[in-house]
Amino acid sequence: TQKGGRKMRKALCILVCIAICLSLGGCYDSNEISRLAFIIAIGIDKAEGDLYEYTFQAVNPSAFESGESSDEPIVSTVISASTIYAAMEKLNSKISEKCDYSHIKLAVFSQELMKTDSENILPSMLKSDSFHPNTRVAVSAGKASEYLKSIKIPLDTNPAEYYENIFNQKYSPYTPDTRLRDLEKSYKNHAQCNVLPIVKASKSTDDESTLKSYN
Numbered sequence: 001t002q003k004g005g006r007k008m009r010k011a012l013c014i015l016v017c018i019a020i021c022l023s024l025g026g027c028y029d030s031n032e033i034s035r036l037a038f039i040i041a042i043g044i045d046k047a048e049g050d051l052y053e054y055t056f057q058a059v060n061p062s063a064f065e066s067g068e069s070s071d072e073p074i075v076s077t078v079i080s081a082s083t084i085y086a087a088m089e090k091l092n093s094k095i096s097e098k099c100d101y102s103h104i105k106l107a108v109f110s111q112e113l114m115k116t117d118s119e120n121i122l123p124s125m126l127k128s129d130s131f132h133p134n135t136r137v138a139v140s141a142g143k144a145s146e147y148l149k150s151i152k153i154p155l156d157t158n159p160a161e162y163y164e165n166i167f168n169q170k171y172s173p174y175t176p177d178t179r180l181r182d183l184e185k186s187y188k189n190h191a192q193c194n195v196l197p198i199v200k201a202s203k204s205t206d207d208e209s210t211l212k213s214y215n
Contacts, residue, residue: 037097043108043144054079054087055145059159073153084124101130105163107137108144126184133181136167141200150201
């Protein structure tokens with residue numbers, strides 16, 4: 001029995017050692033926040049041929065490390081691709097950080113795109129797990145890329161909260177609060193009509209909006 005007890009203790013020690021080794025390597029595949037690119041807005045325009053121009057706007061963590069930083073709090077990257085999936089793949093290979101799309105607050109489509117190519121873009125976005133149904137949507141009077149590039153967010157402002165406030169009914173009571181889930185419902189029910197806010201690039205900090213209906 002003593003010999004059997006020693007074997008049990010030896011086996012227990014081995015299991016403890018294995019557990020410790022596994023716990024030490026538990027963070028080998030974790031993602032550091034500084035190595036993630038949090039995409040907070042996306043703009044889509046029609047490009048030449050069968051391509052589309054995707055503008056991805058990401059938070060720049062280095063801009064918030066010091067109050068005296070001269071870096072922009074958000075950076076925009078333009079990718080030309082035939083599909084949203086191809087654009088996301090190109091973006092991942094173009095920048096060094098791993099892209100996180102779970103925090104997208106706004107999707108902007110150009111008027112030209114909504115009139116002619118919305119059926120080629122929206123279904124793939126609605127099916128993708130990267131875009132939350134609660135994402136706000138808007139139409140740009142000009143190019144969606146120009147609108148996003150014109151956005152100037154102060155360093156003392158949370159970029160995500162900035163987009164929340166632009167379309168917040170509390171601050172803009174006459175601006176429609178349309179989400180990606182609303183567009184999904186309109187595709188299932190073709191008789192439904194959505195009212196989308198129209199935004200345009202502005203040199204001032206106040207973004208102008210008007211309203212328009214789309215079937």
